[in-house]
Amino acid sequence: MGLADRFGRVATDLRVSLTDRCNLRCTYCMPEEGLDWLAKPELLTDDEIVRLVSVAVRLLGVHEIRFTGGEPLLRRGLVGIVGRTTELEPRPQVSLTTNGIGLARQAQALKDAGLDRVNVSLDTIRPDTFQQLTRRDRLQDVLAGLEAAQAVGLTPVKVNAVLMRGVNDDQAPELLEFCLEHDYELRFIEQMPLDAQHGWNRATMVTADEILDQLAEPFGLEPTDVATRGSAPAESFTVRGGPRTVGIIASVTRPFCGDCDRVRLTADGQVRDCLFARTESDLRTALRAGAGDEELADRWRRAMRGKLPGHGINDPSFLQPTRPMSAIGG
Ligand code: SAM
Ligand code: SF4
Numbered sequence: 001m002g003l004a005d006r007f008g009r010v011a012t013d014l015r016v017s018l019t020d021r022c023n024l025r026c027t028y029c030m031p032e033e034g035l036d037w038l039a040k041p042e043l044l045t046d047d048e049i050v051r052l053v054s055v056a057v058r059l060l061g062v063h064e065i066r067f068t069g070g071e072p073l074l075r076r077g078l079v080g081i082v083g084r085t086t087e088l089e090p091r092p093q094v095s096l097t098t099n100g101i102g103l104a105r106q107a108q109a110l111k112d113a114g115l116d117r118v119n120v121s122l123d124t125i126r127p128d129t130f131q132q133l134t135r136r137d138r139l140q141d142v143l144a145g146l147e148a149a150q151a152v153g154l155t156p157v158k159v160n161a162v163l164m165r166g167v168n169d170d171q172a173p174e175l176l177e178f179c180l181e182h183d184y185e186l187r188f189i190e191q192m193p194l195d196a197q198h199g200w201n202r203a204t205m206v207t208a209d210e211i212l213d214q215l216a217e218p219f220g221l222e223p224t225d226v227a228t229r230g231s232a233p234a235e236s237f238t239v240r241g242g243p244r245t246v247g248i249i250a251s252v253t254r255p256f257c258g259d260c261d262r263v264r265l266t267a268d269g270q271v272r273d274c275l276f277a278r279t280e281s282d283l284r285t286a287l288r289a290g291a292g293d294e295e296l297a298d299r300w301r302r303a304m305r306g307k308l309p310g311h312g313i314n315d316p317s318f319l320q321p322t323r324p325m326s327a328i329g330g
Contacts, residue, residue, distance in 0.1 A: 002061030003263055003300065005273070005307040011263035013064040014056050016049065017329025018075040019267050024099050025135040026123075028162055029325050031197040032135060038327065042268040046077035048287055050084045052265060052296065057088045059297040068097040068329040070267065079109045086114030095119065097160070097330065101138050103145030111152040118149045119158040124168045125178050133167055146184060158185045163206040172214045176246055180239065187234045187247035193313060194275065196324035208235070208250035215246065257310040264329050271300055273307035275328060278321055
């Protein structure tokens, strides 16, 4: 039996956070300083990660693995972890969500290890805005990472962008033009209340409708066939008659929780049934106490029974999870 919840959803897509550390400090994700890192002994080792991923793939019907963080390229054992994951039977799809820094150096090794695709986060193509948003001057590294991913065939290369009011909210058209030019698939993500410093404000959030207003006419956007969306969170639009598309992930204004097929594993071995979950299920303790694969699988199945029907961001009683995005794995 797979990872079913009480509402008929079955999780088949596992997001694994490999570290909570990062070399950027995106304002919608992390504070400038003062965020405590997970303690080293709490972090799963490479072997422990592969063991849990293997339980998910072999016993629980998971067929998609995405490594994320924090910044997953900072994890020393990344290439090995990817390689061992792609050797699992049945072979899962394996992808990486990264800020792209250092990807130029590692892209070929990742491709050789069997990595299928990458999502690179890029919110602006202007160096000054990049510095303002990420608090670091690393735009050129990200652009080089994108090019390398494309060159080695980690395709389609997807780009994730978050728009922030007064910072880059007027830059959607140039970002889309840039992605069309380079054959990257762009998706905008609405800013969610997951930042460590709890600075999210609904009143200033840039909504999917606003982004569409900016793009619809100049790019001749038309909704793609809704039937092909499935559990994919992005609403997809063709650009100038197609075949190129742009996506918008409207987690806040148009939630898609009813179609959710995700589950998350944190770098310290906690199962989270939702980005916004306020509870977690510990697999690390059982793993380190010598639990067998079947027991771990059972614990994981039980963990899914608490999954709520929706994230509740729009309820007055919503409380942001204590764990920030950088430690959950976006
Ligand atoms: N460091 C990697 C990166 O930036 O791609 C992987 C981890 S990051 C947490 C994963 C994704 O979450 C990125 O695309 C990032 O833009 C997005 N993200 C982070 N904080 C967010 C927030 N508050 N709302 C919406 N998306 C967010
Ligand atoms: Fe780092 Fe990614 Fe968070 Fe930016 S969004 S601070 S790159 S973890």
